[in-house]
Amino acid sequence: MNGMDLTITKTAALSAEAEALTALNDVTARYGLALTEGAALRLVRARGSVLMESGRVGFGPGLIKKLILAFCDSDYLVKEDYEETLASLLEAFYYIKNESGEALTDDEALCFMRERFDESGGSVEPILSALPGELNPRRLFSEEYDAEK
Amino acid sequence: MDAAFRRRLEAELPALLIERAKRYTMGDAESLPVGVAERLAEGVLYPVFLACREESDLAGLPLPELRERGVLSVRRLMRRGQLLFKQALKTAPGIPNRARTETLSEIGAFFHIYDPDFFPQEIPCSIDYPLAEPVSEAIRGIEYVNAWLRTLLTENAFLNRFPAGDVSAFLSALCRYDGDLVLNLASPVAEAALGAGLTGNAPVSLLRTDLERSELLQKLLPLTTGERLRLIERTADAALTALSVTKTEYAYFGKIMLALLPRLNEAVAAGDLSGIFPG
Numbered sequence: 001m002n003g004m005d006l007t008i009t010k011t012a013a014l015s016a017e018a019e020a021l022t023a024l025n026d027v028t029a030r031y032g033l034a035l036t037e038g039a040a041l042r043l044v045r046a047r048g049s050v051l052m053e054s055g056r057v058g059f060g061p062g063l064i065k066k067l068i069l070a071f072c073d074s075d076y077l078v079k080e081d082y083e084e085t086l087a088s089l090l091e092a093f094y095y096i097k098n099e100s101g102e103a104l105t106d107d108e109a110l111c112f113m114r115e116r117f118d119e120s121g122g123s124v125e126p127i128l129s130a131l132p133g134e135l136n137p138r139r140l141f142s143e144e145y146d147a148e149k
Numbered sequence: 150m151d152a153a154f155r156r157r158l159e160a161e162l163p164a165l166l167i168e169r170a171k172r173y174t175m176g177d178a179e180s181l182p183v184g185v186a187e188r189l190a191e192g193v194l195y196p197v198f199l200a201c202r203e204e205s206d207l208a209g210l211p212l213p214e215l216r217e218r219g220v221l222s223v224r225r226l227m228r229r230g231q232l233l234f235k236q237a238l239k240t241a242p243g244i245p246n247r248a249r250t251e252t253l254s255e256i257g258a259f260f261h262i263y264d265p266d267f268f269p270q271e272i273p274c275s276i277d278y279p280l281a282e283p284v285s286e287a288i289r290g291i292e293y294v295n296a297w298l299r300t301l302l303t304e305n306a307f308l309n310r311f312p313a314g315d316v317s318a319f320l321s322a323l324c325r326y327d328g329d330l331v332l333n334l335a336s337p338v339a340e341a342a343l344g345a346g347l348t349g350n351a352p353v354s355l356l357r358t359d360l361e362r363s364e365l366l367q368k369l370l371p372l373t374t375g376e377r378l379r380l381i382e383r384t385a386d387a388a389l390t391a392l393s394v395t396k397t398e399y400a401y402f403g404k405i406m407l408a409l410l411p412r413l414n415e416a417v418a419a420g421d422l423s424g425i426f427p428g
Contacts, residue, residue, distance in 0.1 A: 006163050006170075057186035059170040060179030097180065105177035 005048040005058040017044045017061045024065060028072045032079050039083040046087050054094040063106065067093060070110040076122025088124040089113065095128055100135035108137050154208055158197075161212040166190055168213070173267055188268055195270035195290060196220045223265040226291040231260055233298035240305040243313035244320070245328035249301075252278040259294060280304065281336035281405050303401050304335035310392050311338060311353055319355035322427040339402045340409050342388050343381065344426035352388040357426040365426070369417045377417075378410055 021040035028034060035043070043064055051058045067089055071077050077085060096109045104112065112135065113127050120126040169189050170181055181189070193212075196219020201208045203222055207215060234256055241249070252275070259274035270289045276297060281304060284296045308316060316338055320326035323337055342352035347368075348361040357365075369377060385406035389399050409425070416422050 006167050051180060055183045056180045057170075057183055058180040059167040059186075063179045094180065097178070098182065102178070102182070102185075106179055107177070 005051050014044055021064055024068050031072050033072055033082050043086055047090055050091050050094050054098055056094055070114055074118055092124050092127040099132050104135055104137055165193055165212050169193055191270045192268045196223055220265055223269045223291055226295055230291055230295045233295055237298050237301050242305055242308040244316050244334055247329050248278040248331045252276050279333045281333045303397050307398050307402055308335055315355055322356060336405055339405045343385055343406045346384040346388040352391050357428045362422045362426055366422055381407055381410060
C-alpha cells in the first residue's frame with residue numbers, strides 16, 4: 001500500500017471537501033483570509049500528494065479545516081500567500097506526525113506547529129527542524145517545557 | 150475467493166478501513182503511517198476470510214458483519230488456545246529445555262497482548278522452540294499459535310512415553326545436550342526408537358551399543374534405497390504400534406522416521422551410524 005487518502009477516492013468527495021474549506025471563509029474573513037474554490041481544490045489535492053510522499057494513509061476529511069482554524073488568527077498568516085503557506089504547513093504537519101512516531105495527536109501536532117510558526121515570525125522552517133526528542137507530548141505540554149522556553 | 154466477492158471487498162473495504170482507523174486512533178488522528186494502515190487492513194481481512202472459511206454461506210453478509218463474525222471466531226479460537234496452552238504446560242516432559250520454557254512463557258504472555266479486534270492476524274510473541282515438523286508460516290494469528298500448541302502436545306505425548314532420564318541420557322550422548330541447546334527433543338527420540346526397532350530392541354531403548362551399530366550397518370549395506378525405505382516403514386510401524394501411540398502421533402512420527410532415510414543412507418555410505426544412533 002502506498003500513501004493515499006482513503007476519503008477522496010471519488011471526485012465528488014474531493015469537491016465536497018473543497019466546498020467545506022471555502023465555507024470556512026466566513027470564519028477567516030475577519031482575519032482578512034479567504035480561499036478561492038480553485039485554491040481549496042488544489043489544497044485538497046495537495047493533501048493526497050503529501051500523504052503519498054510522506055508514506056501515510058489519510059482517512060478523515062477534516063485535517064485542512066483543522067489546520068486553517070489552528071492558524072487563521074496568527075499575525076503571520078497573510079492573504080497574499082495564504083494558500084502557499086497552508087500548503088507548506090500541510091507538508092510540515094505530516095512531517096511532524098512521522099517524526100513524532102505517532103506520539104502526537106493531530107491537535108498536539110498543530111499546537112506545536114502554531115507555536116513554532118509564531119515564534120519564528122511566520123516561518124515553516126523551524127517546524128521542519130524540530131528534533132524527534134522535542135516531539136514528545138509529555139515534554140511539549142508540560143510546565144517544564146514552558147519554563148525551558 | 151471468487152470474482153464477485155473480490156469486487157465486493159474492493160468496494161466495501163475502504164469504508165470499513167476508515168471506520169477501523171478512526172477507532173484505532175480514537176479520533177486523535179486523521180492519518181496513519183502506511184505500515185499501520187496495512188496492518189489494520191490485514192486485521193480486517195483476516196477475520197473476514199476466517200468467517201467465510203468456517204461458513205461459506207456467510208460470504209453474502211455485509212463486510213462489517215463478516216468481520217465481526219470472524220472476530221467472534223478468533224475469540225473462540227483464543228479460548229481454545231488457552232486450554233491447549235494449559236495442556237502444554239501440564240504435559241511438558243521432564244527434560245529441561247530453555248527454548249521450550251521461554252517459548253511457553255512467551256505464549257502465556259501472548260494471550261494477554263494479542264489484539265483480536267485490530268490485529269488478529271499477528272503473532273505478538275517469539276516462538277523459538279523448533280518443532281520437528283514446523284507449522285506452516287502461511288497460517289496466521291491465533292490459528293498459528295493453536296496449531297503450534299497442538300503439534301507440541303503431540304510431541305509431548307510421544308516424549309512422555311519414554312522415561313525422562315533415558316531421554317536426557319540419550320540426548321547427552323547424541324549432542325552433549327544440556328538444556329540450553331536450541332534443539333527439538335522429539336525428532337531425535339523418534340529416530341532413536343526407530344534405531345531400537347532396527348536392531349531388534351524395544352522402542353523405549355534409546356541407546357545403541359557398538360555391536361548393535363555394527364550389525365545394523367552390515368544389515369543395511371547390501372540393501373537398495375527402496376529396500377531400506379521399506380525396512381524403515383515396517384520398523385516404524387512396529388515401533389509406533391509397540392509404543393501404543395495415538396493416530397495423530399502415528400502420522401506425525403511415522404513421517405519423521407521415514408524422513409531419516411537420506412541421512413541413514415549417508416551414514417551407511419560413511420560406515421558410521423553413531424551420529425544417528427549414539428550409545
